[in-house]
Amino acid sequence: MIRLYHVYKTYGDHDALSDVNLHIQKGEFAYVTGPSGAGKTTLLKLLYGAAKPSAGKLLVGGVDASKLNASQLPFLRRNIGVVFQDFKLIPNRTVFENVVLALDVIGMSRDDSARRTRAVLNTVGLRGKEDAWPIDLSGGEQQRVAVARAIVNDPAILLADEPTGNLDGAMAVEVMEILLAVNLRGTTVLVATHDTGLMNRFPNRTVRFENGRLVSRG
Amino acid sequence: MLPYILRRTARSLWENLSLNLVVVGVIAAGLLVAGAYLQVMFNLDRIVDSWDRDVHISTYFFTDVPVDRRFAVKDDLAKLPQVAEILYVSEDDAQAYLEEKVPDVQAILDELGAEILPASLEITLRDAYTRPTDIAEFVEKIQSTDFENIDYGQEWVQRFNNFLSLLQLLGVALGSLIAAAVVFLVANTMHLVVYARKAEMETMKLVGATWTFISTPFVLEGAILGALGSSLSILGMFGIHKLLFQRLQGYLQLALGAEELAFPPPVLLWAIVGAGVLLGMTGCWASVRRFWKAAS
Numbered sequence: 317m318i319r320l321y322h323v324y325k326t327y328g329d330h331d332a333l334s335d336v337n338l339h340i341q342k343g344e345f346a347y348v349t350g351p352s353g354a355g356k357t358t359l360l361k362l363l364y365g366a367a368k369p370s371a372g373k374l375l376v377g378g379v380d381a382s383k384l385n386a387s388q389l390p391f392l393r394r395n396i397g398v399v400f401q402d403f404k405l406i407p408n409r410t411v412f413e414n415v416v417l418a419l420d421v422i423g424m425s426r427d428d429s430a431r432r433t434r435a436v437l438n439t440v441g442l443r444g445k446e447d448a449w450p451i452d453l454s455g456g457e458q459q460r461v462a463v464a465r466a467i468v469n470d471p472a473i474l475l476a477d478e479p480t481g482n483l484d485g486a487m488a489v490e491v492m493e494i495l496l497a498v499n500l501r502g503t504t505v506l507v508a509t510h511d512t513g514l515m516n517r518f519p520n521r522t523v524r525f526e527n528g529r530l531v532s533r534g
Numbered sequence: 535m536l537p538y539i540l541r542r543t544a545r546s547l548w549e550n551l552s553l554n555l556v557v558v559g560v561i562a563a564g565l566l567v568a569g570a571y572l573q574v575m576f577n578l579d580r581i582v583d584s585w586d587r588d589v590h591i592s593t594y595f596f597t598d599v600p601v602d603r604r605f606a607v608k609d610d611l612a613k614l615p616q617v618a619e620i621l622y623v624s625e626d627d628a629q630a631y632l633e634e635k636v637p638d639v640q641a642i643l644d645e646l647g648a649e650i651l652p653a654s655l656e657i658t659l660r661d662a663y664t665r666p667t668d669i670a671e672f673v674e675k676i677q678s679t680d681f682e683n684i685d686y687g688q689e690w691v692q693r694f695n696n697f698l699s700l701l702q703l704l705g706v707a708l709g710s711l712i713a714a715a716v717v718f719l720v721a722n723t724m725h726l727v728v729y730a731r732k733a734e735m736e737t738m739k740l741v742g743a744t745w746t747f748i749s750t751p752f753v754l755e756g757a758i759l760g761a762l763g764s765s766l767s768i769l770g771m772f773g774i775h776k777l778l779f780q781r782l783q784g785y786l787q788l789a790l791g792a793e794e795l796a797f798p799p800p801v802l803l804w805a806i807v808g809a810g811v812l813l814g815m816t817g818c819w820a821s822v823r824r825f826w827k828a829a830s
Contacts, residue, residue: 364740387745394742406734408549417734418741423535465741 317342317473317504318363323372325358325528332358334528336372340506342472345499346534347515348508350525356508359525360475363506364396365389377472394422397466397503399495401478403458405450405465411437412446415465422469436468437461440494456487463494467503474498476507480514492518535747542751547758550727554759557723557817561763561810564716566770568709569798569806573771573779575705576798578698581786591657591673591686599653599680607680608655616663616672621656628654652682666695713813720817721824724756728825735825745826752818760814764807771806772797 318340325333333355340346348356361367363376365384374382377395384392405414412433419429437446440460450458459479466474476495480488492514499505509515515522524532547554595604604622612620623631628651633640643650663672673684728735738748779795786795 390739390742390744390747392742393740398740404733404737404740406737409734414737417738420538421738421741421743421747423538426537465737469741 317344317377318506319373319375320362321373321375323362323374324370325355325362325367326370331528333362333369333525336528336530338523338530338533340504342504343499343502344521345496345505346507346521346523348506348523348525349510349512349515350531351510353527354525355528356510356525357477358528360398360477360506360508363473363475364398365392390421394469395472397463397469397471397474399459399462399466399474399476399479401481403450403462403482405458405461407450409450410446411442411448411450411453411461414450414461415468418465418469433464433468436464439497440464441490454487455483456490459483459487459491460494463491463498467498471503473504473506476505476509478509479507480509480511485513488514489517539747539751539754543754543758546727546731546751546755550730553723553727553730554755557720557727557756557759557814558763558766560719560723561716561760561813562766562770564712564719564813565764565767565806565810568712568809569767569771570774571705571708572802572806573775573798575698575701576802577779577795578701580796582695582698591659591669591684593655593657593676593681594652594683594685595654595680596682597652601653603680604653604655607678611655611657611676614672614676616659616668617657618660619658623654623656625651625653628652713809716813717817717820720756720759720813721820724752724818724821725824727755728752728821732825735822748826749819749822752822753815756814756816756818757811758814759818760810760812761807762810763814764810767810768803768806 318338320336320338323333323336323338324331336355336359348359350356358367362369362374363381365381369382372382373380376392379392381392406417409417412430415437416429416433419432424432434443434446437443440463442457442460442464445453445457450461453461459482463476463479466476474495479495480491483491488511495505495507496518521534522532523530523534608620608622611617629643632643632651659669659672663669669686673686677684735743735748775795775797783795
């Protein structure tokens with residue numbers, strides 16, 4: 317599902333990623349871990365097209381992501397759900413509107429998108445919160461909205477960048493359980509985290525980065 | 535996708551009402567300046583057109599040309615295709631005309647002698663031959679040793695036309711400057727609107743929104759704001775027409791022989807609306823484009 321061949325990413329004279337070779341199978345759940353500045357976020361950015369590799373080949377779902385131009389990139393992103401530490405919810409949109417946006421983008425009819433959005437909100441435990449504003453939700457609930465938005469269009473890959481970084485223990489567990497449930501439905505899940513507690517509680521393949529180099533493929 | 539775009543546009547218009555009003559104001563002000571200029575040019579053109587329609591040539595005979603020769607010349611000229619009407623004005627007729635128009639001139643004429651006013655032919659040209667080049671050609675053609683002078687008053691019309699052309703050229707330059715300034719102002723104001731929706735647009739990009747999907751509501755919004763702004767500018771032009779131009783009407787009629795000053799025709803007003811729509815769309819497009827390029 318995800319293949320990296322000798323991938324480099326350089327910012328100025330700093331190597332954010334250096335000669336990374338990695339293969340993530342379809343339907344796999346993997347952690348990407350390492351200290352701050354190790355290259356976890358850079359790797360995820362390359363995968364969802366927010367950055368391009370300086371060198372090397374990067375296949376996402378069989379597509380060479382490094383060669384996509386600006387007009388092709390949206391179609392790659394429709395197959396990838398992304399969850400961020402800071403949720404990236406639109407503050408002046410309700411929970412429902414935040415989630416349905418991902419379906420508006422692909423041109424789904426209003427009835428279908430409404431039905432699907434309600435079903436996903438139900439899955440992540442936010443039934444009855446459709447009309448709430450993000451600011452009125454707890455951190456855990458906000459992250460569940462972000463997860464709902466990331467999975468509502470049934471992407472093949474779900475990327476989560478420190479999804480529990482802003483959450484306390486119980487909320488972090490809730491979110492991890494949702495990510496694992498998403499993986500059980502067949503979605504490839506890649507979670508960037510340095511929370512060893514969670515990794516120990518929910519053991520899965522762990523790839524480790526240090527100073528931009530892949531030091532353990534798990 | 536269309537229902538979504540329409541919903542988004544309507545919502546954005548409402549949610550950013552105060553900023554949108556600023557954009558409408560900027561477009562209205564810019565187009566009002568351009569529109570007022572067009573209004574002036576439109577009426578000056580009409581005045582010059584009216585002069586052109588009434589081309590009158592006076593040919594003054596040497597005093598020693600016999601009367602029968604003068605009539606022979608008149609008959610020859612009357613046969614030319616350019617001539618609509620030709621009238622012989624004798625020295626006495628000219629003096630009578632002058633005395634009628636300027637009664638106080640009698641004493642001066644008595645002193646100078648009756649022969650001061652020469653006999654002339656007053657020629658009116660057909661409409662098809664009133665272009666400056668046609669007139670010059672005609673005057674060249676009728677030059678003869680019988681005439682001491684040919685006066686066709688077109689020289690200063692020509693100069694005025696040249697002046698108008700210069701004004702038009704300045705207008706194009708002024709219009710371009712105004713357009714650039716309005717696009718700049720609209721783009722910067724819209725940038726605030728775009729900035730207010732930055733989070734939303736970033737999220738939209740993240741979930742796979744295309745450039746068309748993100749930009750179309752903004753461009754449509756710009757078109758609506760442009761249409762509103764240009765309509766306001768036309769209202770302003772109407773106000774100028776009623777309050778200022780119509781008050782100047784009397785003076786202009788006296789000074790320039792102007793016909794009734796007119797409000798620009800619908801085609802020009804539609805052009806202003808079109809320009810407003812284009813300005814709004816361009817400003818919004820430029821602003822979203824800037825965001826699109828800057829965002830990852």
